[in-house]
Amino acid sequence: MTQWTLNISEQTDQRLRTFLEQQGKADELSVYVERAVNRCLLEDTVEQVKARNVTFDQQEIQDTIDEALNWARE
Secondary structure (H helix, E strand, O other): OOOOOOOOHHHHHHHHHHHHHOOOOOOOOOHHHHHHHHHHHHHHOOOHHHHHHHHHHHHHHHHHHHHHHHHHHO
């Protein structure tokens, strides 16, 4: 397990801690932050892939996806 030191605004800190307390999860700050980071990483990765693929023929991409899915299902 790695420990981080983060600087968060007082307003964000208070809002998050209040939210977690209302959910009965006051001791799950680290879990919440990790989930948020993972979600952001996924969203950023998807956006990068979309930007990279914009120059490719979209039908060709879809055909390749369909081919891979068909192969996996066989």
